[in-house]
Amino acid sequence: MRFNRLLSALILATAPLATPVHAATTITWWHAMEGVLGDKVNEIADAFNASQDQYVVKPVYKGSYSDNLTATIAAFRANKAPAITQVFEVGTATMMSAKGAIYPVHELMKDTDTPFDPNAFLPAVKSYYTSADGHMLSMPFNSSTPVLYYNKDAFKKAGIDAPPKTWNELGDDARTLVESGASECGLTTAWPSWTQLENFSAINDLPFATKANGFDGTDTRMVFNQQPETVAHIQQLADWQKTHAFEYGGRGDDGTKRFQSGRCAMLTTSSASQAGIKDASADNFEFAIAPMPFDQEAINQPKNSIIGGASLWVMKGQRDEVYKGVARFLNFVASPEVQADWASFTGYVPITTAAFERLKQQGFYDKTPGADVAINQLTRGTPNDNGRGLRLGNMPQIRNIIADALENAFNGRDSVPEALDNAAKRGNAQLTQFQQSVGQ
Amino acid sequence: MTVFERHRLTPWLLxxxxxxIVALFFFWPAFASLRQAFYVQDAFGLGERFVGLANFERVLATAEYWRAAGVTLIFSIAVAxxxxxxxxxxxVLADRVLRGSKLYRVLLTWPYAVAPAVAGLLWLFMFDPVLGVLSHGLALIGVHWNVHLDPTQALLLVVIASVWQQMSYxxxxxxxxxxxxxASLLEAAAIDGAGPFKRFATITLPLLSPTAFFLLVMNTVYVLFETFATIDNTTLGGPGGATRTLVYKLYEDGFVARxxxxxxAQxxxxxxxxGLLTVVQFRYIERQVQY
Structure with missing residues (x-):
């Protein structure tokens, strides 16, 4: 007891020594990066804090992307919003339309005289966070894109030399894998809507929704159900489901387990899942990464895929002093050094050309085979109306609706066209509701 | 009388x-929710518009709401x-155990101490289509277990997890x-020649009816509200809405679709x-109860 009191007296006495002479401005950063990614986020903040003494960035982990968005909205309503918050790509439309709540990054950079060049970012990344009038509203942070993972051991066993390039080839390979007994199942997928509908549409140059997938206005409506190629693609997955050439593995990243356990020989999921898959499958088998297959009936030269991940949004309601620090910090985050380190560590793609070049120079892509698949797939060609991304309100719920439809199609409750039509109808109700709620 | 008048304030103070607490955490949110049901608002609360009963019309006009109501009905009956x-x-069995009865009672009460979210996860691990122990066991006897796609199996999973939880209570x-x-009642019946089943049906069961009635009300409330965490941690309302109950739909529309x-309105x-169910239960079922 006496010792404790002595200790606290000591702490009190030395406390003033620990704080700098002039108080640094605190910048709160809410994020959704858990585990090793969270540690890396703290590392980035520490590096920034050590580089200068005017500002202190405090990263706070708030749970999942959805939790963080809910927390940010609740905090904003109580006038306690953080200076910076990380919002997943599907929350972009919600954030963009909240004009009274966000401080657009391009304005922030201009107001604080901070150098900022939107063209430094990869086109597919830049376009996702750029408004209809050509301004970048948030700062890209972690971007990924779906790729095809395949089990090299199973492929060898089945006598297949190279990964499939098209969906037709993939179908043949999946059949061979299952029939030869090399694996119990051919293909599975994580993030079913993102990989099998959203990216399928972009890669094969098919519209997902009208108005350039919502980039040209909130009066957008679903059209994925009216594309014969998209419907045929889901139909072939439903057919393959019966022979185990394809196995639906659940929502979110649940499907990954079917690949990690060696049950399915192929998996479509985020390029950023690489480290996790390596950890879990290291003892069982070797895997490699290939580009997402394309539909040769729809297109000869596949287009760019679209991104997933998240960006950093600046919230209104802070002091000018804070915003100066925020601008400086965002500039730091986008620097080639930070981005190259972040990308090589996580499997997210480098979001700027400079960071990409830096990684190339460091020999990262030579040392890590497959690491360049994602970025090459993202940067091929110039993104057109079908390939800039999706800017749809209530997109997280639309993904749930699409998961519903896929499940009902794969378990035979509905036919594929029925299921997709119903998803489009329910999705349109979401879009109408969003349009009304933001008053546009 | 005069004594009470002097203490008019004291009971209120106590x-x-x-x-x-009730006003702050129950009435205020309840009224806010009631008010909100008549408005359309963006997620950030930057603007709102009075729409009358439009929200209710919108909810009641969707097929998914009625499907969720149907799922809730089946789910409630199965769980209760x-x-x-x-x-x-x-x-009944634990009541008759002579040795180690305390141990049985503790073990049977235990699951209630497990949070619904954890209960959901426990059952999910056992019944995971790829990694679950029980899924492998089922595969051996020829049952293809896949809660990601089979609506009946998914519903069964959440029913089992919820029953396991609520059973302890x-x-x-x-x-x-x-x-x-x-004991004298049962003994008297035994002397009169009533067998164990007869005694159970004519003495035990009627005397338990107040307890059973109370539990029916409590279980209904449990199924309607507290099973949310179990569903959220196992099936997420899928496959294709087969386990989406009313409260889960309400959550999705509020916190995912914002x-x-x-x-x-929901x-x-x-x-x-x-409220209606409780009234019905008190009106019609309570009449059968013998206190």
Missing amino acids: LAPQLV AGAMGLALLFA NFVFFLAGLQMIP DLGSSS SVLLMALV
Whole structure:
């Protein structure tokens, strides 16, 4: 007891020594990066804090992307919003339309005289966070894109030399894998809507929704159900489901387990899942990464895929002093050094050309085979109306609706066209509701 | 009389802490939700518009709402019947155990201490289509277990997890009820030649009816509200909405779609439904209860 009191007296006495002479401005950063990614986020903040003494960035982990968005909205309503918050790509439309709540990054950079060049970012990344009038509203942070993972051991066993390039080839390979007994199942997928509908549409140059997938206005409506190629693609997955050439593995990243356990020989999921898959499958088998297959009936030269991940949004309601620090910090985050380190560590793609070049120079892509698949797939060609991304309100719920439809199609409750039509109808109700709620 | 008048303030003062808590955490949110049900608002609360009953019309016009209502009905009956039936069976058995009865009672009460989210995860691990122990066991006997796609299996999973949770609560009450039945009544019946089943049906069961009635009300509330975490941690309402109950739909619309108007309208409807059910239970089922 006496010792404790002595200790606290000591702490009190030395406390003033620990704080700098002039108080640094605190910048709160809410994020959704858990585990090793969270540690890396703290590392980035520490590096920034050590580089200068005017500002202190405090990263706070708030749970999942959805939790963080809910927390940010609740905090904003109580006038306690953080200076910076990380919002997943599907929350972009919600954030963009909240004009009274966000401080657009391009304005922030201009107001604080901070150098900022939107063209430094990869086109597919830049376009996702750029408004209809050509301004970048948030700062890209972690971007990924779906790729095809395949089990090299199973492929060898089945006598297949190279990964499939098209969906037709993939179908043949999946059949061979299952029939030869090399694996119990051919293909599975994580993030079913993102990989099998959203990216399928972009890669094969098919519209997902009208108005350039919502980039040209909130009066957008679903059209994925009216594309014969998209419907045929889901139909072939439903057919393959019966022979185990394809196995639906659940929502979110649940499907990954079917690949990690060696049950399915192929998996479509985020390029950023690489480290996790390596950890879990290291003892069982070797895997490699290939580009997402394309539909040769729809297109000869596949287009760019679209991104997933998240960006950093600046919230209104802070002091000018804070915003100066925020601008400086965002500039730091986008620097080639930070981005190259972040990308090589996580499997997210480098979001700027400079960071990409830096990684190339460091020999990262030579040392890590497959690491360049994602970025090459993202940067091929110039993104057109079908390939800039999706800017749809209530997109997280639309993904749930699409998961519903896929499940009902794969378990035979509905036919594929029925299921997709119903998803489009329910999705349109979401879009109408969003349009009304933001008053546009 | 005069004595009471002098203390007009005291009872209110004594009640105040509880009243403040109820007002703050129940009435205020409930009224806010009631109000919200008549407005359309964006997620950030930057603007809102009065829309009258449009939110209710929108909710009631969607096929998914009625499907969720159907799922809720099946789910409620299965969970309430399962949790009460099994609890009664175990309570009767535990009541008759002579040695180690305390251990049995503790073990049977245990699951109630497990948070619903954890219960969901426990069952999910066992029944995971790829990694689950029980899924492998089922595969050996020729059952293809896949809760990601099979609606019946998915519903069964959430029913099992919820029954397992709620059974303990029911068990405690049934056991207490059983122990309050005077042994002399049962002995007298036995002397008169009534067998164990006859004694159970004509003496035990009627005397347990107040407990059973109370549990029916409590289980209904449990199924309608507290099973949310179990569903959220196992099936997420899938496959294709097969396990999406009313409360899960309300959550999805409110926190995933951020459609506060629709979500509030649904919570008002749910509140009305629970109120109605409770009234019905007190009106019609309580008549059968013998106190």
